[in-house]
Amino acid sequence: EVQLVESGGGLVQPGESLRLSCAASGFIFSSPWMSWVRQVPGKGLEWVANINGDGSYKNYVDSAKGRFSISRDNAKNSLYLQMNSLRVEDTAVYYCTRGGSWPSDWGQGTLVTVSS
Amino acid sequence: EIVLTQSPATLSLSPGERATLSCRASQSVNNYLIWYQQKPGQSPRLLIYDTSNRATDIPARFSGSGSGTDFTLTISSLEPEDFAVYYCQHRSNWPYTFGQGTKLEIK
Numbered sequence: 001e002v003q004l005v006e007s008g009g010g011l012v013q014p015g016e017s018l019r020l021s022c023a024a025s026g027f028i029f030s031s032p033w034m035s036w037v038r039q040v041p042g043k044g045l046e047w048v049a050n051i052n053g054d055g056s057y058k059n060y061v062d063s064a065k066g067r068f069s070i071s072r073d074n075a076k077n078s079l080y081l082q083m084n085s086l087r088v089e090d091t092a093v094y095y096c097t098r099g100g101s102w103p104s105d106w107g108q109g110t111l112v113t114v115s116s
Numbered sequence: 117e118i119v120l121t122q123s124p125a126t127l128s129l130s131p132g133e134r135a136t137l138s139c140r141a142s143q144s145v146n147n148y149l150i151w152y153q154q155k156p157g158q159s160p161r162l163l164i165y166d167t168s169n170r171a172t173d174i175p176a177r178f179s180g181s182g183s184g185t186d187f188t189l190t191i192s193s194l195e196p197e198d199f200a201v202y203y204c205q206h207r208s209n210w211p212y213t214f215g216q217g218t219k220l221e222i223k
Contacts, residue, residue: 045152045160045203045214059210095159101207102150104171106159 002026002105004096009110016086020110022079022096030054030074033100036081038092039109046092049081050100063089086114118142120204122215128223135191137218139204142185148207149187151180154217155200163202164189196222 008020020036035050049060049070058070069082079096091114097103119142129135139149147167152160162171164180167187177192191198199222204215 044216045205047205047212047214061211101148101212102162102165102205103160104162106161108159 002098004098004105004107006094006096006107006110009094009112011113011115012086013116014086014088014114016114017082017084018086018112020081020083020094020096020112022107024077024079024096024098027098029072029077032098034072034079035097035100035103036070036079037095037097037103037106038090038112039095040092041111048094051079052100083112086112088114090114117211118145118206118208118213120206120213120215122202122204122218124218125216126219126221128221129194130223131194131196133194135189135194135198135220137189137191137202137220139182139187139189139215140185141187141206141208144184145206145208147183149180149182150205150207151178151189152203152205153198153200154203160203191220194220 003025005023031053033052036048039045051058051070055072067085071080093109093111095109096107098105121140123138149167151164154160168180179190181188201217201219203217
């Protein structure tokens, strides 16, 4: 059974940093693209970033470019999202997903709240 | 960036009825259109990929169709568990974007 467990969310002030982690199990982690997708509570979905199996290709939504960095450690079966210079509009539930273009599996999400 | 517009925003139907949800793209996405279902307090669930391919364990009452810029998700006969929010998403080019969602509610 595929499991994706996010952690690292919390309450931070504007301008601060946060690192999200996703622990994966139940599949060969080094193979598929992985992604982070976010959702403002009660609102729609936004694709934040994705990364290929060996970490050599990455894509970011414009609002995340220069501030967020997606990475993975295949030895630890883990996906990460380093978020710097956080803004109020980054407040959302962040989902770790398996798949680079149509995620077949989603974690339960971790809430990031950016507020002063 | 490709904008996906879903209609209607809310659809009120009864169990057993047929549901037709629409997703229109601002430019052609070829057949690279995906549908998800999301229930309150849950993560999205993949239903259909590349217009018409059902994901694993998705019941046959869910079907997708369309091409170019106009796509449809059809639920042939609504079950009580089908009432949820449905999102479309394209993977034609980066950035991949989602529609704003259609809420399917019990009439």
